[in-house]
Amino acid sequence: MKNNLKVARVQVNLTQQQLAEKIGITRQTISLIEKGKYNPTLKLCLNICYAVNKTLDDIFWIERGRS
Numbered sequence: 001m002k003n004n005l006k007v008a009r010v011q012v013n014l015t016q017q018q019l020a021e022k023i024g025i026t027r028q029t030i031s032l033i034e035k036g037k038y039n040p041t042l043k044l045c046l047n048i049c050y051a052v053n054k055t056l057d058d059i060f061w062i063e064r065g066r067s
Contacts, residue, residue, distance in 0.1 A: 001036050001039050001060075001062070002036050002062055003033065003034070003036065003059055003060050003062075004058065004059050004060075005030070005033055005034045005048065005052075005059055006034045008052040008054045008058065008059050009030075009034075009052055011052070012052050012053065014051075014052070016030040016031055016034075019048070019051060019052070022051045023044070023047040023048060023051050024047075025044070033048075045059070045060055
């Protein structure tokens with residue numbers, strides 16, 4: 001799943017570790033999400049969005065026909 005998590009995280013000056021600690025998951029999970037190798041739950045997506053002050057559309061929206 002493609003996403004804009006890395007861009008959003010860098011914009012708020014958070015490392016993967018800092019973001020992970022902020023939302024209660026591992027740095028490895030953040031890395032996998034950024035690489036598109038892990039599909040987070042809706043709850044986790046929302047927690048990520050709150051942590052970086054973005055909307056679901058900003059980070060996780062994908063165009064139809066793309067994955």
